Amino acid sequence: MRAIVQSSYGAPEDVLALTEIEPPIPKDDEVLVRVRATSVNTPDWATIIGQPYLLRGQMGLRCPRRPVRGTDVAGIVEAVGSAVSEFRSGDPVFGAGLDDARVGTFAELTAVPAQRLILKPAALSFEDAAACVMSGLTALDAVRVAEVGPGTRMLVNGAAGGVGTFALRMAKRLGAEVTGVCGTRNVNFLRELGADHVVDYTREEFVAGDARYDVVLDNVLNHSPAKTVRVLAPRGILVPNGMGISGGWFSGLPRMAHAALLGVLRTDVRWARCRVTRENLGELATLIVGGLGVVTDRVFPLEEAAAAVAHMLGHHARGKVVLAMAPSARSA
Ligand SMILES: NC(=O)c1ccc[n+]([C@@H]2O[C@H](COP(=O)([O-])OP(=O)(O)OC[C@H]3O[C@@H](n4cnc5c(N)ncnc54)[C@H](OP(=O)(O)O)[C@@H]3O)[C@@H](O)[C@H]2O)c1
Structure with missing residues (x-):
């Protein structure tokens, strides 16, 4: 499968490349998702530039421990682990992987714990579903804790x-x-x-x-x-x-x-956290479909991930920056 692989730390255009890699094999409690859209968040660009330097020990000293970035995901279930009974192949889902995922969501396939996914409502587009997860759940937590x-x-x-x-x-x-x-x-x-x-x-x-x-x-x-x-x-x-x-x-x-x-x-x-639970994902989806909507600045194809990250690194994106799969890659 194709994925955006990070080779070292630096400017996105210097360190990110579209590369052919082995797809992840889902663990028992995971779902293999064929990614239709994902979005860029602060942890992605921070790990790409490798800053703050103080956290390099955690990220990986000379290059990131895990080479594929991305946590937010919306896509189609490709396969499920042996302990997953809630989803089946072909289901549209959205949610978020883990920061330390073996293969992040800037890829054609990603493995996500089933507990961090829900079925995507038909009224929510793949792009909006991918755009809302980390930012929307953090905002939801912020208004709640406050x-x-x-x-x-x-x-x-x-x-x-x-x-x-x-x-x-x-x-x-x-x-x-x-x-x-x-x-x-x-x-x-x-x-x-x-x-x-x-x-x-x-x-x-x-x-x-x-x-x-x-x-x-x-x-x-x-x-x-x-x-x-x-x-x-x-x-x-x-x-x-x-x-x-x-x-x-x-x-x-x-x-x-x-x-x-x-x-x-x-x-x-009080501290806001991005709490990826099924309950929170469901509440967020209801809010968005019910009229809240999603503000998306730009949608980039996966191949232009470096440009998408650079756009966010300018710190003036208006709403979310989304990466979407080109139609030809969706069933590749
Ligand atoms: N707690 C969590 O779990 C969690 C989860 C996600 C994100 N976060 C954090 O939330 C923060 C925001 O993330 P984000 O994704 O919203 O970032 P973002 O989309 O990159 O923010 C971009 C926005 O920042 C504004 N901005 C830039 N300089 C500014 C200034 N001096 N004063 C006011 N606004 C300014 C820009 O508005 P203008 O173009 O008008 O300047 C732009 O619209 C990050 O620090 C991230 O680490 C935390």
Whole structure:
């Protein structure tokens, strides 16, 4: 089968190549999925450039321990392990593999634990199903852990990105008053998505404003958490999310540690996680089909995975970046 194989760390176009490899053999509790679409997430580009360097021990010192990236998947069941009874060959499914999968989802076939898949509703396209998993489940967890509800004043930093576009729209559906932070190009876009207020970070810093929020979901970590918590209302909740975009030796790790320390000392800090369970996947699918939708920036063919990753590495993707199989590869 064909897969996008990573040879070392560096620029996507230098280290990713479409290569013929052996397909994975599913374990007893796994499902072999013929991939129709997958999407690019932060862990993918971070492992491709090999940053933060501090995590190289975990990723693999000189090259990644596992050469095929990708976790989100939507596709057709090809075969099932001996202990899997819920799916059969031909079922359309979606979900996510594991970060340490032997073969990730940037491939024609991938093996995924059955517990991390559900049947794909017919009303959900393969592209949207693949786009929603990691970002949508993280956003779902964020609005849950922060107890977002009617009247909650919520600020989403990085509102135009993969997690942000889901979080903004989920919070609006829960009745929150949402402020989105983005660059000039996305001001009208966020208004169209339903943001009540938009802060253009090229003109003003939200951390310097007078507005106060019950919840701040920070997907960018471009400000010190000590500054960010100043815009929280009394009993406000900070949800720091992710590694930030700085790269280098530590990327967002010091800011995450700083936020954790503030959580111990004086601030209500809660952590969002991408919890891939069947229940959560089902809830996400219902939300999306029920009108939430998916914001996709661009769909690239698998062969152009390097360009797709590079596009995301620019840190200005609007919603999700998707990789889809060309029709000829679907039954190859
Ligand atoms: N907890 C988990 O399990 C989990 C799961 C998935 C992701 N994450 C984390 O979530 C974070 C966001 O991921 P993502 O997939 O949403 O990223 P993304 O799609 O790459 O985010 C891109 C967006 O970031 C915005 N942005 C760039 N610089 C900004 C700035 N200075 N201020 C405000 N917005 C800015 C851009 O908007 P403009 O073009 O308008 O600048 C763009 O729309 C990452 O750090 C990731 O590690 C965590």
